[in-house]
Amino acid sequence: MMVYGAIEAGGTKFVVAVGDEKGNIIKRETYKTTEPAETMQQVIQFFKQYESDLKAIGIGSFGPIDIRKDSKTYGYITHTPKLAWRNYNIVGALKNEFNVPMGFTTDVNAAALGEVKLGAAKGLESCIYVTIGTGIGGGAVVRGEILEGFSHPEMGHIMVKRHKHDRFTGNCPSHDDCLEGLAAGGAIEKRFGKKSALLADNEEVWNLEAHYLAQAVMNYTLTLSPERIVLGGGVMKQRQLFPLIRQKLKGLMNQYVKLPPLDEYIVPPMLEDDAGITGCVILAVQTYEKEQ
Incomplete structure (x- = not known):
């Protein structure tokens, strides 16, 4: 076998x-x-x-x-x-x-491949997968292939506009106002003194989080125009974030570009914690077939 x-x-x-x-x-x-x-x-x-x-x-x-x-x-x-x-x-x-x-x-590239082949973006040609956990990382699949160039995407370190009431200094050693530094699980914990899982009922936490994640989704959308954006990782297990991000994205976009229905466009991973390992199997299959 x-x-x-x-x-x-x-x-x-x-x-x-x-x-x-x-x-x-x-x-x-x-x-x-x-x-x-x-x-x-x-x-x-x-x-x-x-x-x-x-x-x-x-x-x-x-x-x-x-x-x-x-x-x-x-x-x-x-x-x-x-x-x-x-x-x-x-x-x-x-x-x-x-x-x-x-x-x-x-x-994260492997997770994107898993989700586009067997998960939440199955049947589509393109998707972005972003994991929001201790840190933030993102990968993209375009026309069924992992997107790579001189190097690989580092989607967690795009710059975002700081919320006017956010006095947190940021949690990234390299950048003051990057997405990871302001919105990763580590940033939530430092800012509010508790892990994100223990803050489920705190509306301030999730409104602020959606403020940053909606900006990121807007940037990814305007740059790569994927057919679907899958948001995974520990922070996104707080499912109340999804409607907040969709709502804020709609306001940010202000009807500038046409988008798919937002509840189909910004979705959780179907493969959940298996997205990465499934994508690695698919990557192995693709690599083998290319070398034949």
């Missing part, structure tokens, strides 16, 4: 799986993200069980990463705040063990 390997490399955990050519997960495991030597040994041991049937591996990693095939550091996790993983050659470590094609992208 042909199987395709998948690795969703996250800052706190690695999810590994094998799946079939349709993106269905056959077997999966989760390992804590510790030192590279320890975590990668577990990853490699998992795939060794399937080595004779393994056709390709798709890797969706926390970043920043180097996705340029002609670069000396292609396949590396680069300037990450997780110091043990900084400048770590994750693709190279796997290539040393498995002689199969490997696809390499960001975790």
Whole structure:
């Protein structure tokens, strides 16, 4: 039986799986993200069980990463705040063990691919997936392919207009007024003194959050004009955010461009926490087919 390997490399955990050519997960495991030597040994041991049937591996990693095939550091996790993983050659470590094609992208790009193929954007040609959790990241699929250029998108660090009553200094070490610094889960916790899950009934929190996320959705819409925007991550488990974001987006757009019905345009992930690992299986399948 042909199987395709998948690795969703996250800052706190690695999810590994094998799946079939349709993106269905056959077997999966989760390992804590510790030192590279320890975590990668577990990853490699998992795939060794399937080595004779393994056709390709798709890797969706926390970043920043180097996705340029002609670069000396292609396949590396680069300037990450997780110091043990900084400048770590994750693709190279796997290539040393498995002689199969490997696809390499960001975790959010992989999630976008999962949602457009099997999730909330299934049947469409394009979507953006944004995760709003501890940090904020976004990926895009255009005409069924992951959007990449000189590097990969960093949608969490676009600049947004600060709310006139927001005195919070921001939570990003690089930028004062970026989306992640003002609207990620870490920013909510620092601003209000509690994790977002404990603030469900606080209307001020979610109105402020929607103020920033609606601006981001407007920017993504005007730049890429996707058919659907999927908002996932821990913060978006507060489903009351969706109508607030749609309402504020409508006001910001002020009928400037035509949009799909907003309850179909801005949606939660259908695959929920499986979007990333499913996308990694699909990436493996795509990579294998391209190399045939």
